[in-house]
Each structure stands twice: as structure tokens, then as C-alpha cells.
Amino acid sequence: MSMEYPDLTALPTDLQKVAAERSAVNIYRMVFHSPALAPAFLQMADAIFQGALPHPLRELAILRVGHAYRAPYEIHHHENIGRLLGLDEAGIAAAKTGSAEGLSAEQVAILALTDRLLEQHTLTEAERAEALSFLTAGQLSDLVLTVGFYQLVCNFLNTFGVTAEGEKAPY
Numbered sequence: 393m394s395m396e397y398p399d400l401t402a403l404p405t406d407l408q409k410v411a412a413e414r415s416a417v418n419i420y421r422m423v424f425h426s427p428a429l430a431p432a433f434l435q436m437a438d439a440i441f442q443g444a445l446p447h448p449l450r451e452l453a454i455l456r457v458g459h460a461y462r463a464p465y466e467i468h469h470h471e472n473i474g475r476l477l478g479l480d481e482a483g484i485a486a487a488k489t490g491s492a493e494g495l496s497a498e499q500v501a502i503l504a505l506t507d508r509l510l511e512q513h514t515l516t517e518a519e520r521a522e523a524l525s526f527l528t529a530g531q532l533s534d535l536v537l538t539v540g541f542y543q544l545v546c547n548f549l550n551t552f553g554v555t556a557e558g559e560k561a562p563y
Contacts, residue, residue: 394553398424410434416560419465419545422552436541443534445527447477449502453535454542455479455487456506461546465554469561498526502535509539 400411400421407427414420414434423430443450451474458466471484482494490507492500505523508515515523515536523532548554 394555394557395422395425397421400424403427407431416562418554418556418559419549422554423548425552437545440534440538440541443538444530445534445538446531448474448479448483449498450534450538451477451479452483452487452499452502453506453538455484456490456503457510457539457542458546459488460507460510461543461550463546463549465549465556466542466546468556472561501526505535506539509536510543 397418398421400408400415403411403424404427407424407430410431411421411424420434423433426433440450445453451470454470455467455474457463458470467488474484480494483499486492486495486499486503490503492503495503501522505515505519508519520532523535527535
């Protein structure tokens with residue numbers, strides 16, 4: 393069951409403007425229960441989309457996290473975003489199952505690296521070397537930060553019961 397959304401009109405004036413710009417997306421509305429943290433959360437969310445990791449690979453990792461955390465809101469949105477940004481149906485299916493069927497070598501590696509981060513909270517030296525065989529150091533950094541951020545996102549979504557009900561998705 394979803395928690396009540398915060399009263400955005402009770403926020404300080406500067407945050408009301410930020411909240412109003414984002415209120416069409418339910419997670420962004422709900423995050424204003426933490427007015428001190430919400431602006432940084434939104435900045436991080438925006439920054440991930442500006443990162444160096446190729447968009448389809450980023451979306452594959454995000455979807456894998458969403459499935460690992462059983463976060464239907466995250467899965468719903470990032471399946472749609474992933475399709476818009478070039479993630480193929482095999483990648484979308486693999487994010488759910490972990491199967492390598494129909495995936496490129498890079499997609500298989502991203503799934504394996506994401507799983508490793510989710511399970512072990514780090515990469516071995518060999519796994520890091522494998523990642524750096526097709527990613528730059530900046531792209532690997534973006535992958536690690538993206539997986540970590542979306543773990544936080546999924547924890548938040550699941551705890552607050554955020555749904556897409558009544559939402560006007562921006563894509």
C-alpha cells in the first residue's frame with residue numbers, strides 16, 4: 393500500500409518550485425518527504441542520464457536492479473525508457489531472468505557485473521579487468537554508481553509503495 397504523498401505546498405518556497413517541476417512523476421513527489429535530501433536525489437538521477445555509460449547498457453543494469461529488488465514501478469518505467477533509448481527486447485527479457493540468450497557480449501557482461509555488484513558489493517580484480525576491456529574507467533564508474541543509486545531508488549520505492557497510478561510519465 394502506498395504511503396501518502398507529502399504536501400508540496402508545505403515545502404519552503406524554493407523547494408515548491410523544484411517539486412512542482414517534477415510532480416508528474418510519483419517517485420519525485422514522494423521523495424519530498426525528505427526535503428533536505430530531495431534536491432540532491434534529483435540531481436543524482438539527472439546526472440546518471442548524462443553519464444558516459446551507453447544508454448542501452450545503463451538501462452539494462454537499471455532493469456536488472458529493479459528485478460533483483462522486485463520493484464514494479466522501476467521495472468515499468470525503465471522498460472519504457474530502455475526501449476526509447478535502444479535497449480532491445482532480448483535485453484529487457486534478460487534483465488528479468490539473467491539469461492544471456494540473444495544478447496551481445498557487452499550486454500552479457502553488464503548483466504554479470506550488475507549481478508556481482510548486487511551480490512558481492514564489489515568486483516574482483518579479474519571482473520574489473522573484464523569490464524575495462526570494453527568500458528572506459530569513467531563508464532565503469534558510472535555503472536557502479538548507477539547500480540548503487542538504483543538500489544537506493546528501489547529500496548525507497550518498495551518502502552513507500554510508490555506506484556505509477558495517476559502519473560503523467562514524461563516520455
